[in-house]
Each structure stands twice: as structure tokens, then as C-alpha cells.
Amino acid sequence: MSSDLPLSLPPPDPGVRGRDGRAQGQLEVEMQNLEEEKNRVIKEAFIRAESEMKAVHENLAGVRMNLLSLQPALRTLTCDYNSLKRQVQDFPFMLDKAITEAKQEICQVISDVSSTNQELLRKYKREMNLRKKCHNELVRLKGNIRVFCRVRPVSQEEQDSAADAKTMLSFDSDDDAVLYLANKGKMMTFELDKVFPPQATQQEVFQEVQSLVTSCIDGFNVCIFAYGQTGSGKTYTMEGIPDNPGINQRALRLLFSEVTEKAPDWDYKISVSMVEIYNETLRNLLGDNPSDKLDIKMNPDGSGQLYVPGLSEFTVQSPEDINRVFELGHMNRATACTNLNEHSSRSHALLIITVSGFNSATGNRTQGKLNLVDLAGSERIGKSGAEGSRLREAQCINKSLSALGDVINALRGKHSHVPFRNSRLTYLLQDSLNGDSKTLMMVQVSPLPGNMSESVCSLKFAQRVRSVELSASSSSSRRHENSSTSSSPTHDSIELDSPPVTPAPLPLSRASSAGSTLSSTSRTPSSSRRRSQSQLSTGRLKLTA
Structure with missing residues (x-):
């Protein structure tokens, strides 16, 4: 029955309409501000991203330059590595060759030293015999x-x-091998190899x-x-x-x-x-x-x-x-x-x-x-x-x-x-x-x-x-x-x-x-x-x- 009754609304209040309008205006202002803020943030983010991207590109360019400069060194190291690898493979043969050469040199040195030693030994024997000969000749000459x-x-x-x-002996000042002896009023002379006076x-x-x-x-x-x-x-x-x-x-x-x-x-x-x-x-x-x-x-x-x-x-x-x-x-x-x-x-x-x-x-x-x-x-x-x-x-x-x-x-x-x-x-x-x-x-x-x-x-x-x-x-x-x-x-x-x-x-x-x-x-x-x-x-x- 109520549906049959006509719906009747009260007429809008002019005061309400005014408040809604003011609210709407404020929302529009806020929306405008938010839009502007959004644009500003987006712009700043873009600028920052652009700057960072530029730095990344610069770093990437530096890395590329470094890579380009490392390539010769890498090639050199590769060559050195290959050379060392070959040397390591050849080392046993080189060692054997070096040992053989060292043995030959040592044998040669030993041979030379032995020859020198024999020569020195021969000279030593000769000088030793010469010294003895000279010494014995000196003794022989002295008697x-x-x-x-x-x-x-x-x-x-x-x-x-x-x-x-009173002493009865006297000495010759010019000849230390002569001794004079006074005996029974007669001076006797004795010649020896050496005469030592009492003060000797x-x-x-x-x-x-x-x-x-x-x-x-x-x-x-x-x-x-x-x-x-x-x-x-x-x-x-x-x-x-x-x-x-x-x-x-x-x-x-x-x-x-x-x-x-x-x-x-x-x-x-x-x-x-x-x-x-x-x-x-x-x-x-x-x-x-x-x-x-x-x-x-x-x-x-x-x-x-x-x-x-x-x-x-x-x-x-x-x-x-x-x-x-x-x-x-x-x-x-x-x-x-x-x-x-x-x-x-x-x-x-x-x-x-x-x-x-x-x-x-x-x-x-x-x-x-x-x-x-x-x-x-x-x-x-x-x-x-x-x-x-x-x-x-x-x-x-x-x-x-x-x-x-x-x-x-x-x-x-x-x-x-x-x-x-x-x-x-x-x-x-x-x-x-x-x-x-x-x-x-x-x-x-x-x-x-x-x-x-x-x-x-x-x-x-x-x-x-x-x-x-x-x-x-x-x-x-x-x-x-x-x-x-x-x-x-x-x-x-x-x-x-x-x-x-x-x-x-x-x-x-x-x-x-x-x-x-x-x-x-x-x-x-x-x-x-x-x-x-x-x-x-x-x-x-x-x-x-």
C-alpha cells in the first residue's frame, strides 16, 4: 500500500547547495595541486634518472675502454702462458742437458785442478829438495x-x-872466531868456528x-x-x-x-x-x-x-x-x-x-x-x-x-x-x-x-x-x-x-x-x-x- 503512495521529497535546501559547491571547488583545487605535485615529482624523477643513466653510460664507456686496453695484455699473458707451458713440458729434457753439461764442466775443472795440483806438487818437491840442498851446502861450507x-x-x-x-884469555875485536891465550909467557892463537866471550x-x-x-x-x-x-x-x-x-x-x-x-x-x-x-x-x-x-x-x-x-x-x-x-x-x-x-x-x-x-x-x-x-x-x-x-x-x-x-x-x-x-x-x-x-x-x-x-x-x-x-x-x-x-x-x-x-x-x-x-x-x-x-x-x- 505504501508503494502506491506518491514519493515526495522535500525541496533542496539552498544552504546545502552552497556548501556542496564550496566543497567541490576545494576538491578541484586540491586535485589541481595534486596534479601539479605529480608533474613536479615526475619531472624530478626523470631528471634524476636521466643523470644516473648518463653516469652509467659513462662508466660503461670506461669499462669498454679498459677492456680494449686489457686485450693486448691478455694476449701477452696468453702467449707467456703458452710459452711457460711449453717450457714446463721441455724442462726434463733441459734439466738432463744442463746436468750433462755441468758434469762435463766439473770433470774438466777437476782435470785442470788435478793437473795444476800435480804441477804444484812437482814444484813443491823440487823446492823442498832445493831447500835441503842449499841448507846442507851451507852446513858443508861451514864444516x-x-x-x-x-x-x-x-x-x-x-x-x-x-x-x-886475572883472566888469561883475550879476544879479537875484528874476528869472532879467534881466541888468544897467554900461557907460560907465550901468546897462543886458536882459530875455531865461533868464540863466545863471557858476556855472551x-x-x-x-x-x-x-x-x-x-x-x-x-x-x-x-x-x-x-x-x-x-x-x-x-x-x-x-x-x-x-x-x-x-x-x-x-x-x-x-x-x-x-x-x-x-x-x-x-x-x-x-x-x-x-x-x-x-x-x-x-x-x-x-x-x-x-x-x-x-x-x-x-x-x-x-x-x-x-x-x-x-x-x-x-x-x-x-x-x-x-x-x-x-x-x-x-x-x-x-x-x-x-x-x-x-x-x-x-x-x-x-x-x-x-x-x-x-x-x-x-x-x-x-x-x-x-x-x-x-x-x-x-x-x-x-x-x-x-x-x-x-x-x-x-x-x-x-x-x-x-x-x-x-x-x-x-x-x-x-x-x-x-x-x-x-x-x-x-x-x-x-x-x-x-x-x-x-x-x-x-x-x-x-x-x-x-x-x-x-x-x-x-x-x-x-x-x-x-x-x-x-x-x-x-x-x-x-x-x-x-x-x-x-x-x-x-x-x-x-x-x-x-x-x-x-x-x-x-x-x-x-x-x-x-x-x-x-x-x-x-x-x-x-x-x-x-x-x-x-x-x-x-x-x-x-x-x-
Whole structure:
């Protein structure tokens, strides 16, 4: 029923229409503003996008340029890679080739070095032989047997005794080989190889001796004798004192120094023995029982050399070892008191040093011997005041020294037989009194008037000894050139110019190098000897025989 009723709306309100119009206008304004804002944002976004696009294009252009520039480098790297690849593939062959070439070069260098070494070795042998030849020629020109004289100074006690303090000896200022002696109102002249005045020092004496040491190292027999009456200074010259050693200590120091300098090419062995000749009996001064008698026999090896069976031999490595040997040997020496000296040696003592060398480079072997002889006092029996057993000792001493004079006489006279066997001293030193051995005789004299007769005897004998010459031997060359076996110097013919003389009770020695002698020492109790033997055995010494 309601549908049938007419719809009736109220008429629009003019106020409403006005508000709608205003609202519509505002919407249109806002729509306009929004449109403008939209256009502005779109424009800004476009500008920004355009700018970014431009930057991207620029970057892309840079990348393209970089790519274009990298292409040559890439091609180069590719080529290098391919080359390295080929080299890696060829490396084993290249390595083998390089190794082969290196081996060839090394072999060539080794061959050249070997040739050079052989040449140097040949020159070394030649120079070594030349040096030995020149040295031996020098010694030969000076005389195989050299004789020095040393005049001891007057002691304070002798100076206090005005009656016997005046010296009877004088020297030539222009010639150091001449000595003048006033005896019984007559001036006597003695010409030797060298005369040392009382003020001569131990070093000055040794300077004249040291050139002989190398002969021992080179394989020669060398001997040094100290001869003179009791109290003439033999012990001081040969042994000296601890603060001022004599020839023996200085020579041994030089010997060890030379041996050390020749290492490592040369390997040397130095052995030492010590013998006493007392009343014509040989005693082993380094043995456990020095009273045992020894004998001299021919070596059974067929070398013709003499040896002493049972003789103790020690290997030494330094002068300190030698000092210990000296200490034991001195304790065992026979000494006694005479009118001439409160502590006079009554025996001859021989220190025998053997030097054996081997050169690893050349194969050469050498063996030399250094005999250091301390002779008993040479005074005559009446002057020594010896009685009883001392008289027998003096007679034996004079017998051995007289036998030495006989040997000198035979050598000077070119006798077919030389009586070496007439005494133990000359028999034991036979290899040092023959052939190319070399000797130094140190004659000690006293300047006092009371000793003039003994000094005259000593100097006369010294002059006779000086006239003896032992001819140089070619065997020395053969000895040094022998590379497989060692050999001692052989003995050549003996050449003597002087007329024969009567035997004199004075000693002679043959040597080519310096050495030392043992001085007289007091006889010590057996307990001291045993103590020294113990020290010797606990030291660095090694018993070799």
C-alpha cells in the first residue's frame, strides 16, 4: 500500500547547495595541486634518472675502454702462458742437458785442478829438495864438524880471590872466531868456528846453533857435544837455568815448533831415550832399574845400524814431556864430589831424540836422530884429586875420551880402520861420527890462570876436531826422495886433510841440527826415582819400546 503512495521529497535546501559547491571547488583545487605535485615529482624523477643513466653510460664507456686496453695484455699473458707451458713440458729434457753439461764442466775443472795440483806438487818437491840442498851446502861450507868455544865468566867468589882472578884469555875485536891465550909467557892463537866471550847470552849462543835443527827434521843424524873440564860451564851452556834455558831447551822448543808448522802435510813422531856411560858400562836412565847393564848390538833387520836392546824409549809431544824425561834421567845419573867441583858428573849422558816424519802429500818418509851428549869432566887425574872409586871413574872417563881422540886421529888420517869399538861412547855414537852426519862441539874453557893447562888441552883438541871433514853424501837425496820407506842417513867416504895427531882425552860429536845435553845432577834415593817414574807414566808420555 505504501508503494502506491506518491514519493515526495522535500525541496533542496539552498544552504546545502552552497556548501556542496564550496566543497567541490576545494576538491578541484586540491586535485589541481595534486596534479601539479605529480608533474613536479615526475619531472624530478626523470631528471634524476636521466643523470644516473648518463653516469652509467659513462662508466660503461670506461669499462669498454679498459677492456680494449686489457686485450693486448691478455694476449701477452696468453702467449707467456703458452710459452711457460711449453717450457714446463721441455724442462726434463733441459734439466738432463744442463746436468750433462755441468758434469762435463766439473770433470774438466777437476782435470785442470788435478793437473795444476800435480804441477804444484812437482814444484813443491823440487823446492823442498832445493831447500835441503842449499841448507846442507851451507852446513858443508861451514864444516860438517863445527867447533864453538865459550869462555865462562869469572865468578864472584873467584873475583874475591885476587890471586886467581886475572883472566888469561883475550879476544879479537875484528874476528869472532879467534881466541888468544897467554900461557907460560907465550901468546897462543886458536882459530875455531865461533868464540863466545863471557858476556855472551844464552840466546846469542843458540842463534848460532838453531840452523842445525832442521837437519834433524829432514832425516839427518845430528849431535851436539859439550866438552871441557869440570866447572867450565858445560851444564850452564847446555841446560841453563829455568829462567834462562840453554841449548837443549831452546833447541827442543824450536824442534816442536818446526814440527807444528809442517803439519798437517807432515806427521812427525818424536821419541826419546836416555843412556848413561858409567865406568864403560851402559845404563838405561829411563828404565825401572837403572843399574841394569845394557849392551850395543847390530840391528837384526839388516840395516847395519846399531841399537841397544832393552833401552826404554818414550814418545813425547811437547817440551814439557821432555822436561819430565830430563827429571827422571838426571836423578839416575852418577855424580860425585871432586876437588874441582862439589857436584861433578862422573859419567857421560846421552839424550837420544829420534824424529820420524811422513808426508801424506808426497809419500816421503824421513828419520833423523838428535844426540845430545853431556860429557864427564875432562880434567886430568892428578888435578881432579880423585882417589879410590873416584880414581877408577876418572880412568874410565879418560879412557873413553882418549878413544874419542883415537877416532878423530883415524878420521883425520884417512885410516882404513876407525876404532869406534874402543869405547862405549864412540861405539854408540858411530852413526853420528860417520858419513853425512853433522856435529857441533861446544868447548867450554875457564879464563883463570889455574886452569890454563886444561884450557890449552881442550882448545888444541878442538882445533884438531875442526880439521876433520865428513864428505857430503848423495844418500841424503835418495833418502828424501824415497816415498815408500824411511831410511836413516847413509855413510859416505870420509875426507880428511889434516895430518895425524896423537890421541887426546877430549870428545867429538857429529850433528846437523841443534840439540841439548844433560847436565850433571845429584844421585837421588830410589824413592825419588820411583816417584819420578810414576809421574812419567801418568803424564802424556807413551812408552813405545
